[in-house]
Amino acid sequence: MKTIRHDFPILNQTVNGQELLYFDSAATSQKPQYVIDSLVNYYQNNNANVHRGIYELSERATQQYEQARDKVQKFIHAQKREEVLFTRGTTESLNWLASTYGAENVKQGDEILISYMEHHSNIVPWQQLAQRVGAHLKYVELNDDGTLNMADLERKITDKTKIVSITHASNVLGVVNPIKKIAKIAHKHDAIMIADGAQSVPHMRVDVQDMDVDFFAFSGHKMLGPTGIGVLYGKHDILENMKPAQFGGEMIELVDLQEATFQPSPWRFEAGTPNIAGAIALGSAIDYLTNIGMKEVENYEQSLVDYALPKLKSIAGVTIYGPQNSEQHSGVIAFNLAGVHAHDLATALDQEGIEVRAGHHCAQPLMKYLNIAATVRISLYIYNTREEIDRFISVIEDIKEYFNREFA
């Protein structure tokens, strides 16, 4: 994987006079030259609107845009290409679901089941829906090690539960949830299963059919693709029975003065000119990841976690949130250093060219649940190395010594 690093031009720079060390891929990943070239190539050579023009450029753009849909289908192992909707990202996918499927199927007194480890984008759309229709939003508890409490899930789900929406991988705790098991439980109660794949799709092999999820959302920018493009996978039978939420060009079949007919799914859900370049470049990101192999991506990241977690844990005063053993921990590691505020630690790291996230990570209910205000978070990806982890650990030790000396 060392050679992979050279594919990412942004990494070859200094920040605050130090070699850049990027440890914030859970927020957004960096892009390989291959993906950047794909974006440039589209605008430089093929730019035209899709599904419209009867001319060479438009046909090329349409073909590449639709090819990207095929690539996504294959990547997540969807049964049909029509099950892949392009959106702006996970947030839009989940909001869209709440305001379409949710609004049509969740009634007063019904229940929506999520967990305490959700990102705000898998909380607030459901809160809004629950408030609007008078439904109950229920939260599954976590175990002490940050994993999902499956017994509590079984306790909380009822025949009034219409939607279960759980993150596949946490963006704070570094845990991966057993979505297949949860989907089985949801279906037993006739609820639909939605999974937030924002932190899983970039890092592991995902099979939507095997997990038997009804909907699955993720973002291109966290998996080496550009911003502003994402995916909502939906089972064909469900999508076929859903009404479009936005109306205009691209999604119609025939328009008369007083009424209109619509395209089949997924096109009737993609109103207006889509993010053509984004979808094509997401397809290129998928090519790039597939070329490495997702098993290889997973193994490499696990080897980085195996290396980093014990080192970080062995620093006195460091608290790690989520599982304490590396086998159970993904490449997202949230922690605090006693006596140093998370923001101060992140600022001190930035002075050394080390970019990490600090704060509530768009998971305020989780922070409250854990009884903390904020954490520092490192998140690793294929371009990170053991040498970077060594440097990071040594800088943390220096910062700790500095704070102990100056503020003891």
Ligand code: PMP
């Ligand atoms: N869910 C999870 C678990 C995330 O980590 C994120 C991004 N931090 C999102 C949803 C939202 O993704 P986006 O901002 O790309 O819509």
